[in-house]
Amino acid sequence: MKQIIIVFSFFLFSNFTFVKINNAQTDAETRALWTFNMAYGTKWQNESKIDTFEIAVFSSQEEFLAFENLAKDRTIHDKPVKILKYSDHDGIREHHIVYVTKNENAYLAFVYQKFKGKNVLIISDRSRQAEYSVINFHSVSESKKFDINTINADEQNLKFSKQLIKLGGSREDLQHLFQVTRQELRIANDKIKLLESECDKKDKQIKELEDEITKLKNSKQKE
């Protein structure tokens, strides 16, 4: 089941049309779906101890409802999801995801200060102060759907999948992935060389043994 979810999630991200995203969906629904998909590519600290993922929406009612609808039949890492709504920035508590909707962009810096260094994925929507969130949505119509701020992600002790970084990471993040993968390619190629040479040696050994057996059989027949 887990594998199916991973494959499904990968498929959604790799196409990034998110399949279900169609004209019939509102932008709020689309962003809710993105958030769920992003959560699949995010790793929180002590994740095994999490029973229920909590997403706080500050403060759009429309976006809150879109999340709530989705949470009814979707999970994050196979765990149920609880959606909470906040109307006042002072009241926001610590949750796995805190989503600051566009109408509250003015309070993003405040939210960031409040949860800085805590294991909270702060998501903003079209904020011009992207330095205060970990993920910042772009307009739904843009080809790059979101930006990942990897410095903030490290600060919040959040780990992202390569697939997620590929989609939302900066040019420098992609350069880093390229560098890492090149190293992995080198290791894989070295391994292949080693295995091929081992197989060649074994082929020789097999041939020698087969020859020896044929000789033994012949000598036995003679006797």
Add this chain to the structure above:
Amino acid sequence: MKHILLLLFVIQLSNISISQTDSEQRALWIFNIAYGTNWENESDIDTFSIGVFSSEKEYQELFDLSKIRRIKGKPVTVFLYNELDNIKEHDILYVTKEENKHLHSLHNNFKAKNILLISDRSKEREYSMINFNRLSETKKFDLNLQLGENHGFRFSGNVKKLGGERELIKEIYSDQQKELQQLKVYVDELKSESEMKDKRIQDLEIENQKLKDRIKKLEDN
């Protein structure tokens, strides 16, 4: 040898010293970019030639470098041009900053030729394959991949990584992912092949031993 050159290229690309002058750095970048560039019929090239139009200072840097460095194991000659009309065909044509206004004409003059046109801080990036940025910037140069490919060039992953836009790096990273996936599948195949061979060796050794035992028994009798 190839690996050493590649390593040298990577080290050079990432460690161009700050103590060098901008012209020295650009000269070094040109040599390093050339390592990651493939010309058509490259094997027919005996000596790489670089035309410089028209800064004497930048020419001197490239000339000095050509005395101690090669491009892909081949010697390098550097030519200086002061007049637009005199410029001949070279493997690399470097249009220095003060001649940016002529970049468009040069692009037209050498259209469809396998000449690597390099410019410096030009605002008309569409006319050169490589355009240097200010050296204080993180991204030292922009690669115009489309133009390069249209002129028969192929660029290494490293040049693409350093000079390409985000989308290009995403693309080459996707290719790497696919390649890695294929290699992993092949590694698994080799592992199971190797295990099968182990089993075969084991079976043959048993058979071999049995035969030896039988023969010994016959001999003893």
